[in-house]
Amino acid sequence: xxxxxxxxxxxxxxxxxxxxxxxxxxxxxxxxxxxxxxxxxxxxxxxxxxxxxxxxxxxxxxxxxxxxxxxxxxxxxxxxxxxxxxxxxxxxxxxxxxxxxxxxxxxxxxxxxxxxxxxxxxxxxxxxxxxxxxxxxxxxxxxxxxxxxxxxxxxxxxxxxxxxxxxxxxxxxxxxxxxxxxxxxxxxxxxxxxxxxxxxxxxxxxxxxxxxxxxxxxxxxxxxxxxxxxxxxxxxxxxxxxxxxxxxxxxxxxxxxxxxxxxxxxxxxxxxxxxxxxxxxxxxxxxxxxxxxxxxxxxxxxxxxxxxxxxxxxxxxxxxxxxxxxxxxxxxxxxxxxxxxxxxxxxxxxxxxxxxxxxxxxxxxxxxxxxxxxxxxxxxxxxxxxxxxxxxxxxxxxxxx
Amino acid sequence: xxxxxxxxxxxxxxxxxxxxxxxxxxxxxxxxxxxxxxxxxxxxxxxxxxxxxxxxxxxxxxxxxxxxxxxxxxxxxxxxxxxxxxxxxxxxxxxxxxxxxxxxxxxxxxxxxxxxxxxxxxxxxxxxxxxxxxxxxxxxxxxxxxxxxxxxxxxxxxxxxxxxxxxxxxxxxxxxxxxxxxxxxxxxxxxxxxxxxxxxxxxxxxxxxxxxxxxxxxxxxxxxxxxxxxxxxxxxxxxxxxxxxxxxxxxxxxxxxxxxxxxxxxxxxxxxxxxxxxxxxxxxxxxxxxxxxxxxxxxxxxxxxxxxxxxxxxxxxxxxxxxxxxxxxxxxxxxxxxxxxxxxxxxxxxxxxxxxxxxxxxxxxxxxxxxxxxxxxxxxxxxxxxxxxxxxxxxxxxxxx
Numbered sequence: 001x002x003x004x005x006x007x008x009x010x011x012x013x014x015x016x017x018x019x020x021x022x023x024x025x026x027x028x029x030x031x032x033x034x035x036x037x038x039x040x041x042x043x044x045x046x047x048x049x050x051x052x053x054x055x056x057x058x059x060x061x062x063x064x065x066x067x068x069x070x071x072x073x074x075x076x077x078x079x080x081x082x083x084x085x086x087x088x089x090x091x092x093x094x095x096x097x098x099x100x101x102x103x104x105x106x107x108x109x110x111x112x113x114x115x116x117x118x119x120x121x122x123x124x125x126x127x128x129x130x131x132x133x134x135x136x137x138x139x140x141x142x143x144x145x146x147x148x149x150x151x152x153x154x155x156x157x158x159x160x161x162x163x164x165x166x167x168x169x170x171x172x173x174x175x176x177x178x179x180x181x182x183x184x185x186x187x188x189x190x191x192x193x194x195x196x197x198x199x200x201x202x203x204x205x206x207x208x209x210x211x212x213x214x215x216x217x218x219x220x221x222x223x224x225x226x227x228x229x230x231x232x233x234x235x236x237x238x239x240x241x242x243x244x245x246x247x248x249x250x251x252x253x254x255x256x257x258x259x260x261x262x263x264x265x266x267x268x269x270x271x272x273x274x275x276x277x278x279x280x281x282x283x284x285x286x287x288x289x290x291x292x293x294x295x296x297x298x299x300x301x302x303x304x305x306x307x308x309x310x311x312x313x314x315x316x317x318x319x320x321x322x323x324x325x326x327x328x329x330x331x332x333x334x335x336x337x338x339x340x341x342x343x344x345x346x347x348x349x350x351x352x353x354x355x356x357x358x359x360x361x362x363x364x365x366x367x368x369x370x371x372x373x374x375x376x377x378x379x380x381x382x383x384x385x386x387x388x389x390x391x392x393x394x395x396x397x398x399x400x401x
Numbered sequence: 402x403x404x405x406x407x408x409x410x411x412x413x414x415x416x417x418x419x420x421x422x423x424x425x426x427x428x429x430x431x432x433x434x435x436x437x438x439x440x441x442x443x444x445x446x447x448x449x450x451x452x453x454x455x456x457x458x459x460x461x462x463x464x465x466x467x468x469x470x471x472x473x474x475x476x477x478x479x480x481x482x483x484x485x486x487x488x489x490x491x492x493x494x495x496x497x498x499x500x501x502x503x504x505x506x507x508x509x510x511x512x513x514x515x516x517x518x519x520x521x522x523x524x525x526x527x528x529x530x531x532x533x534x535x536x537x538x539x540x541x542x543x544x545x546x547x548x549x550x551x552x553x554x555x556x557x558x559x560x561x562x563x564x565x566x567x568x569x570x571x572x573x574x575x576x577x578x579x580x581x582x583x584x585x586x587x588x589x590x591x592x593x594x595x596x597x598x599x600x601x602x603x604x605x606x607x608x609x610x611x612x613x614x615x616x617x618x619x620x621x622x623x624x625x626x627x628x629x630x631x632x633x634x635x636x637x638x639x640x641x642x643x644x645x646x647x648x649x650x651x652x653x654x655x656x657x658x659x660x661x662x663x664x665x666x667x668x669x670x671x672x673x674x675x676x677x678x679x680x681x682x683x684x685x686x687x688x689x690x691x692x693x694x695x696x697x698x699x700x701x702x703x704x705x706x707x708x709x710x711x712x713x714x715x716x717x718x719x720x721x722x723x724x725x726x727x728x729x730x731x732x733x734x735x736x737x738x739x740x741x742x743x744x745x746x747x748x749x750x751x752x753x754x755x756x757x758x759x760x761x762x763x764x765x766x767x768x769x770x771x772x773x774x775x776x777x778x779x780x781x782x783x784x785x786x787x788x789x790x791x792x793x794x795x796x797x798x799x800x801x802x
Contacts, residue, residue: 054455054479074745075481075504078455082476086550103476105504106747107783147745149487153802158795163783169791170741170782180798192802340571344475344548346507381571382508382564385786390570394559397581401554401593 003039004064007031007207010312018064021124023205030204030309032247033064033211037254046226046257054078056112056215062251063116064211070123072148074105076115077215081223081374086342091359095372097229098339099220102347102380106167108301109216109241109378110140116212117201118144127151129206130198132185134237134300135164136379141201142173153198155185161300163383181295183305203238204308210244217248220374226257229265229374231322231367233357235350236269236278237302239313241376246316265374267322269313270357272297272329278310282324287311298329298387299349301378323366331356336381348384351377404440405465408432408608411713419465422525424606431605431710433648434465434612438655447627447658455479457513457616463652464517465612471524473549475506477516478616482624482775487743492760496773498630499740500621503748503781507568509702510617510642510779511541517613518602519545528552530607531599533586535638535701536565537780542602543574554599556586562701564784582696584706604639605709611645618649621775627658630666630775632723632768634758636751637670637679638703640714642777647717666775668723670714671758673698673730679711683725688712699730699788700750702779724767732757737782749785752778 007016011029016022022031040061052058056077065071080100088096101109118141121129130153131141138154145152152173156164157180168175178185186202193200200206221228228249234242246267252258271279275295281288291306307313317324327335335355339345354375361367381387395401408417412430417423423432441462453459457478466472481501489497502510519542522530531554532542539555546553553574557565558581569576579586587603594601601607622629629650635643650665672680676696682689692707708714718725728736736756740746755776762768782788796802 051451055481073481073483075483075501078479080456080474080476080506082474086548100476100506103504103506105481105501107508107781143741143745143747145745146742147487155796155802163786165791165793166786166789167747167783169793170738170747170789171745172742175791175793176796176802177793178796178798178800184798187798188796188800188802191800196802337571340544341547341573344544344546344572346544346568346571380508380783382568382781383783385564385567388567388571390566390576392566392570392576392578395556395577395579395589397579397585397588399579399589401556401577401589401597 001061002063002066003036003061004066005034005036008034021126021199022207023200031207033207035062037251041255046222049222056115056212059215059218064208065119065123067123070119072119072122072144073115074111074143074147076104076111078219079103081220082345084343087339090338090342092362092369093358093373094370097372097374098345099216099374099376100345101376101378106140106143107380107383108136108140109213110137112212112215113137113209113240114140114144117141117206117209118148118150120208121150121199122148126199128196128198129201130189130193131201132156132182132189134182134303135160136301136383138173138175139164139167142168142171145173146171155188157181157185161384163385181303181305183291203240210240210247213241213244214248216241216376217245218252221252221258227259228262230371231266231268232374232376233268233270233354234376235299235302235353235378236271236313237304238307239269239278239309241378242267242269242316243309243312264320267316267320268357269317269324270353271324271326272299272302272353273326274329275303275305276326277306278313279324279326281310282314282317287314299332299353301348301350325357325360327353327356346381347377348379348381349387351375351379402462403464403467404437404462405467406435406437409435422527422600423608424601432608434608436463438652442656447623450623457516457613460616460619465609466520466524468524471520473520473523473545474516475512475544475548477505477512479620480504482621483746485744488740491739491743493763493770494759494774495771498773498775499746500617500775500777501746502777502779507541507544508781508784509537509541509749510614511538513613513616514538514610514641515541515545515613518542518607518610519549519551521609522551522600523549527600529599530602531590531594532602533557533583533590535583535704536561537702537784539574539576540565540568543569543572546574547572556589558582558586562785564786582704582706584692604641611641611648614642614645615649617642617777618646619653622653622659628660629663631772632667632669633775633777634669634671634755635777636700636703636754636779637672637714638705639708640670640679640710642779643668643670643717644710644713665721668718668721669758670718670725671754672725672727673700673703673754674727675730676704676706677727678707679714680725680727682711683715683718688715700733700754702749702751726758726761728754728757747782748778749780749782750788751780752776
């Protein structure tokens with residue numbers, strides 16, 4: 001069962017009833033889910049998790065769905081945590097790890113957020129949701145919405161990856177494109193939701209998506225036998241993943257599931273040079289970011305000019321002694337090629353940005369060669385058929401090579 | 402550790418040393434891997450599997466790799482087993498299940514075969530492999546080959562899915578296209594392998610791929626708490642999956658892991674109307690199939706005009722009281738649309754063929770409404786960006802819906 005307690009504003013700490021439909025706080029801050037962790041301590045130890053099903057629902061007590069019958073799942077989570085010895089050696093890192101979120105339903109980590117968000121929407125009686133998306137979140141919410149029988153409306157930038165459009169429409173979502181960025185799409189959703197009775201499920205405008213994402217943090221610890229990496233690099237658009245991982249780290253500390261006195265991993269928010277509002281705010285010592293104008297990058301999933309949760313990302317980074325860095329598209333494509341060639345993992349451009357970041361941080365001495373560094377790849381390269389254009393030699397029947 | 406014992410010809414039962422590089426038997430038959438199952442019985446019970454990692458390597462003792470250091474893994478296996486209540490109700494089946502192999506590295510079940518095959522190739526000192534492929538196997542072997550540092554050469558039909566070409570070349574495989582079918586590609590590989598020193602890894606020409614595939618059978622039983630479905634429907638091209646599942650069922654029987662006296666699931670080989678050599682052989686009461694001329698279907702992965710293991714598929718089907726059926730491309734596309742809309746699972750056309758098959762078998766009374774029917778979906782729909790062509794309404798910035 002779930003030990004869900006209440007919702008709490010991440011900005012002003014006001015509390016809200018979790019069993020009513022909620023979006024943002026009166027102050028405009030996003031709401032975080034709180035649990036009765038003391039009750040969990042008394043009833044669940046990490047050792048008891050081992051025999052549970054290989055999905056994010058193994059952390060059942062720490063997820064917000066009260067009744068099992070409301071869980072909408074496609075088997076998301078418990079993704080592979082891979083060692084990258086060949087690429088690590090090439091970069092000069094003794095222990096390089098990859099959490100591969102591409103091995104999820106719908107091919108990205110967005111499945112976790114959608115599973116949690118749609119399950120809880122079902123539990124609260126919501127029948128229609130709407131959201132802006134750069135693509136992958138839309139594909140995921142469309143899929144889980146279809147499974148739940150919840151109507152999904154999406155608005156996405158005109159240049160959103162074709163694959164997400166395809167999977168969203170295959171699942172029967174109502175989808176629109178806009179000649180603009182995800183922020184423009186968000187404005188259209190906000191303007192339209194009321195008239196249609198849609199629940200607004202935009203990033204952090206609904207409280208439960210982050211609960212799905214946080215399970216990445218639990219899994220990292222569990223898969224490393226309840227130890228932690230020295231640093232976690234994360235491709236940051238809306239930032240829900242990094243916020244979720246940080247939330248999981250704090251929860252695990254409170255639960256006593258981490259080694260006594262262990263240092264939390266330094267969290268590193270990686271953005272693209274063509275869209276780095278959070279990096280800029282970090283460098284300038286600010287608590288919130290400003291909208292990035294003319295945002296452009298090959299890593300479309302992190303092309304978010306202004307994130308609602310920017311202040312939470314900046315807090316998580318600073319609280320863990322982490323940093324924020326930007327990577328050029330050229331370095332991103334270099335990373336995509338290197339990990340494919342050396343480790344056979346075909347990842348999304350967002351994840352590929354992490355390799356350039358790791359290389360640069362190592363050169364600068366911010367990362368040490370003997371540190372355990374975990375890269376969080378958010379999706380599969382197969383969701384980006386347009387990213388490479390191979391041209392193969394053509395043989396006739398009966399030919400030899 | 403592995404309890405690998407020896408190799409045995411599936412046709413004439415001749416035995417071979419497993420620790421030497423082997424392809425086919427002298428008689429032309431494929432070689433199957435045998436284990437010292439008595440030793441496994443004494444050392445491993447199903448209950449001990451529960452805490453193991455969520456990959457196919459949880460069945461370590463029953464896989465052919467002797468030294469852990471040779472395991473080449475991307476986290477394949479332990480894929481979701483989903484209940485499909487909405488689609489089941491629509492079809493008239495009380496308990497419809499889907500084993501979703503799309504949630505695998507490289508997006509298909511081919512990852513299992515490649516993981517086993519490449520791991521064992523590495524263990525035996527093989528440095529270069531070559532194979533014909535309709536696409537997905539090539540993508541998988543290229544990926545695992547890259548991770549192992551083994552050179553991979555692929556020959557595929559000119560109309561192979563672009564995504565497989567992309568992932569194969571991303572992983573650094575040497576890839577060729579041929580103006581022909583997979584059988585023509587196979588002939589080119591066979592003709593060229595000797596001169597280049599390539600190990601021929603075509604379907605069933607190497608003994609270990611099937612060992613990876615068989616883990617689907619183990620997982621189905623484990624995920625159903627060591628019970629079995631009444632029928633398993635499988636999209637059949639080369640047929641390695643159905644052969645592997647049948648092999649797993651027999652091994653589990655011998656291990657005593659199945660309920661006493663349990664009936665094995667009736668295995669159903671599903672082919673496309675445009676390429677149904679095994680269905681034809683089944684109907685005609687033959688033990689082997691004849692090459693299907695002018696093979697054509699939207700489900701390219703099962704466009705295999707003549708399978709080396711056809712006699713093993715036919716045997717598995719007959720031994721379990723199963724059947725062989727063909728599905729039209731129209732019914733396949735209907736199935737793809739239905740499962741996307743009703744359950745949110747965006748699957749490959751090969752898997753989608755199973756829904757038409759299930760509907761037809763139910764109508765004919767071959768399947769009963771109260772039977773537990775498992776469909777084995779072999780891959781993710783996101784590997785087929787060309788399968789649907791959505792066209793979305795376009796909004797301007799500031800618009801409302």
